[in-house]
Amino acid sequence: MPIKKGEKYFQILDAALKTFALDGYHRTQVARIAKEAGVADGTIYLYFESKEDILISLFTEKMEAFVLELKERLSKGKGFEEKLRILVSHHFGLLGSNPAQAMFTQIEMRQIDPVINKGISGPLKSYFKVIEEVIRLGQSEGCVSMDLDVRLARKMVFGAVDEVVTCWVMSERKYELTSLADPLYIMLKAALCTTK
C-alpha cells in the first residue's frame, strides 16, 4: 500500500516532472526518476503503485493546485468579463512560467491509455466545471445568450486555450505566452457575448 505523502513522495514527483518533460513518459525509465530524486529504484514502489501511478498522481497534484488557485483568483474578480479574462490569463500565466509543467500537461499527459484516462478525468472535470460556471454567470448577467450550449462553449474555451499553449510548447517557447492572453480573451468574449 503506497504512502501518498511525505518528503520523498514530493521529491519523486518533482523528479518525475523533470524527467517526463525532458524525455517523455515512455522513454523515461523508473530508474532515472529514482536517480534524479536521489532515492533507490525500489523506494519508488513504497510511494507509488506503478510508473503509471506516478503519472496520474503528478497530474492530479498539479491540477488540484491549479484549480484551487484559479478559484481563489476568480473570487476576486467581479462580473463575467473580468472572470473570463482571469481564466485565460491564469492558465497562460501558470504554464507560461512553468515550462516543465506545460510540457508535461500538453504533451506527456496525452499518452493516453484507458487506465491513465480514468485516473485524470476527475481533476480535469473540476477545471471544466469552473469554466462552465463562469459562462453561466455570463448568462445570468444577460451578456451571454441563454440559448448557448454551455458545455459546447466550455469546449471551445478550453480547446482554444489549450491549443495556444500546445503551440507555444512546440515552438520551444520562442515567445511570451502571456502576451496572447489578452487577444485571445477578446476573441472568446466576442464568441460568447451577444451584446458587444
Add this chain to the structure above:
Amino acid sequence: MPIKKGEKYFQILDAALKTFALDGYHRTQVARIAKEAGVADGTIYLYFESKEDILISLFTEKMEAFVLELKERLSKGKGFEEKLRILVSHHFGLLGSNPAQAMFTQIEMRQIDPVINKGISGPLKSYFKVIEEVIRLGQSEGCVSMDLDVRLARKMVFGAVDEVVTCWVMSERKYELTSLADPLYIMLKAALCTTK
C-alpha cells in the same frame, strides 16, 4: 528501403488503423497488425521502417486526403462565412463518420515523441494553412478585423474544433458530432467577425 506503395502497403495501413483505434499505439504489437493485415510479421518491414513509421505514414495519408477534400469543398463555397461553415462541418463530418480515424487522430496520434512529431508536422501544417487562408479571406472581405492575429485566430478555431471531437470520442460517441457543427460555427464566426 521500404516500399511506400502497393496493395499490401495500404492493407497494412488499414490494419494498423483498426488495431491502433482498438488497442492504442503502445499496446498493439506489430505481430497483431501483421495478422490483421493477413501478412507475415516480416513483411511489415518491407513496407515500413519501423512501428513508428507506420504511425507517421498512416497519419500523413489520412491528413493529406482530408486536406485535399477540404480544399475541394472550400472551392465550392463563396465568401468567408460560408467557407468557415464548410471548414467546421467537413471536420466534424469526416471524423464523425469514421470512428476509428477519429479515435486515432484524437487519441493515438498524441503519443508524441520528438521523432513522431517531426513526421507529422508537415501534413498538419498544410491544414493550418487552409484555416489561415479562410481567415485572411474574411479580412479581405472586411468582415474580420485586419488587426486580428491570424495565427492566434487559427489556433482558436483548430483548438475548438479539435476539443469538441476529442470530447465526442471520449464520450464513446454517444451523440451526433455533426449536430454541433452549426452552433460551433456560430460562436467562431462571432469570435472572428467585427461586424455582426
Add this chain to the structure above:
DNA sequence: AAATTTAGAATGAATGGTCATTCAGAATTG
C-alpha cells in the same frame, strides 16, 4: 546511559516477460 531489540524505511541487483526487429530460407514471379 549503555546495550539490545524491533519495526519500518530504503536499497539495488536480479528477474522475467514483453515485443520490435532480423534473417535464412521458401515461395512466387517474369
Add this chain to the structure above:
DNA sequence: CAATTCTGAATGACCATTCATTCTAAATTT
C-alpha cells in the same frame, strides 16, 4: 533460373517490478 517478394521462428535489447538484505532510529531493557 534469377530476381523479387514473402515468411515466421528466433533473437536480443529493454526495463518495470520484485525482494532478500541492510540501514536507521526509536523503544525497551538491563
